Amino acid sequence: MTLILVIVLFAGLSFVGMPLAFSLGIATTISVFFTMDVPLHIIVERMLLGVDSFLFLAVPLFIMAAGIMNRAGITTRIFSFARALVGQVPGALGHSNVLASIIFAGISGSAVADSASLGKVEIKAMEEQGYPKPFSAAVTCASSTIGPIFPPSIPMVIFGGIAGVSVGELFLGGVIPGLLIAVCLMVLIYVISVRENYPRDEKFSFGRAGRTFMSAFFPLMTPVLIVGGIVTGVFTPTEAAAFTVVYAFILGFFIYRELKLSMLPEIFMETIITSAVVMLIISVASAFSWVLTMEQLGNLLAQWASAVDNPLLFLVIINIFLLLLGMVMETTAVLIIMTPFFVPLAQTLGIDMVHFGVMMVLNLMIGLSTPPFGLGLFTTSKIADLSLEAVMKSILPFIPILLVALILVILFPTLTTWLPSLLM
Numbered sequence: 001m002t003l004i005l006v007i008v009l010f011a012g013l014s015f016v017g018m019p020l021a022f023s024l025g026i027a028t029t030i031s032v033f034f035t036m037d038v039p040l041h042i043i044v045e046r047m048l049l050g051v052d053s054f055l056f057l058a059v060p061l062f063i064m065a066a067g068i069m070n071r072a073g074i075t076t077r078i079f080s081f082a083r084a085l086v087g088q089v090p091g092a093l094g095h096s097n098v099l100a101s102i103i104f105a106g107i108s109g110s111a112v113a114d115s116a117s118l119g120k121v122e123i124k125a126m127e128e129q130g131y132p133k134p135f136s137a138a139v140t141c142a143s144s145t146i147g148p149i150f151p152p153s154i155p156m157v158i159f160g161g162i163a164g165v166s167v168g169e170l171f172l173g174g175v176i177p178g179l180l181i182a183v184c185l186m187v188l189i190y191v192i193s194v195r196e197n198y199p200r201d202e203k204f205s206f207g208r209a210g211r212t213f214m215s216a217f218f219p220l221m222t223p224v225l226i227v228g229g230i231v232t233g234v235f236t237p238t239e240a241a242a243f244t245v246v247y248a249f250i251l252g253f254f255i256y257r258e259l260k261l262s263m264l265p266e267i268f269m270e271t272i273i274t275s276a277v278v279m280l281i282i283s284v285a286s287a288f289s290w291v292l293t294m295e296q297l298g299n300l301l302a303q304w305a306s307a308v309d310n311p312l313l314f315l316v317i318i319n320i321f322l323l324l325l326g327m328v329m330e331t332t333a334v335l336i337i338m339t340p341f342f343v344p345l346a347q348t349l350g351i352d353m354v355h356f357g358v359m360m361v362l363n364l365m366i367g368l369s370t371p372p373f374g375l376g377l378f379t380t381s382k383i384a385d386l387s388l389e390a391v392m393k394s395i396l397p398f399i400p401i402l403l404v405a406l407i408l409v410i411l412f413p414t415l416t417t418w419l420p421s422l423l424m
Helices: 002-015 020-035 041-051 054-071 074-086 092-108 111-128 133-146 154-163 167-173 175-196 206-215 217-231 237-255 261-294 297-307 311-328 331-348 353-368 375-384 388-395 398-411 414-423
Strands: none
Touching: 002 020, 002 261, 020 041, 020 261, 041 261, 054 074, 054 154, 054 237, 054 261, 074 092, 074 111, 074 206, 074 217, 074 237, 092 111, 092 133, 092 175, 092 217, 111 133, 111 375, 133 175, 133 353, 133 375, 133 388, 133 398, 154 167, 154 331, 154 353, 167 175, 167 217, 167 353, 167 414, 175 353, 175 398, 175 414, 206 217, 217 237, 261 297, 261 331, 297 331, 311 331, 311 353, 311 398, 331 353, 353 375, 353 398, 353 414, 375 388, 398 414
16 A cells, blocks of 8 residues: 555656655655554654765765866866867767767766756857757757766766665776767767768867867866776775865866866855755655565565566566656666665676666666656756757657667676776
């Protein structure tokens, strides 16, 4: 009874437009109050336990680091370097968009941060060169999915904290899938650009590439320092996030001198607000997940999994379910709620946890760009000053190519496990 009630309440509240955290919290509270013989304060205890992890301190720190780098002129330098590398390839600025997302992924670890920061620069530059704005917005939205796949990654920090999987291994496991997504997107951009005769950029020159590389050198070193430090054991993921904040401040204030002390209060406030939203979702999702656990959802799933003794079939079913969830729910909430149930089932079937974690995050990132409710669509439409319908229509050709990358990751676990096994 409680299981049905909590799910129906959550679905109903979400359908009428209530914010996710409140939908989860109200559904949990009503279900516990009316159908469970436990005191209400247990909800608060489960919420606190959900965020009581040193590892989760990395989340606000990575958010702050991205905010500092945004104000320090990093995004312009990254995009200029990406343009210099691409040269005169058909659809050059589209390729630059994807390449810049790979580089910025090593700084922000967030798809929304990628869209919000790089998107303004990329869409404006593409529009000035004659690209249709809907196409520019679609490329920006699709390429932003690389952010949480390439290290560092906030969703992978969350998955690692819940599943007890090495965050360093997850970071390394996302490198090849991130590059795979980039290649798939670039192939599609090339095909569309040739067909539509989209403009090319300036001819490639080593001089221009060298100048822009030197300008973007320190930001380019960010993922190397973060992942290298974690892999070698110099610092933990949380310490790596703190290091990134200090590194970003040094770049912006002392080296590029574009960061002003007067900007810090705004950066701190943005960090506080964004972190509060994320941590609230984590806490109420933890309480929601506890209710599902108490109502034996784990046992029900285990019985189902025992009938599905084929790991590949299990992954296919899980991925279809996650794609549907990812279209309507925020990534953090899905990870918090579903990871405790899916991980034991995957372990029973002998599925590697690094492979499963990277696959799960990749799947949910595709959901961010999938109509009709993907969060990335709303962010991009706002940045591009386009209607949501225009962005949805333009993103449709990119969804199948993202699914191709996901299918390859499902079929070939080595894409996610080879690099961690080599370096850790």
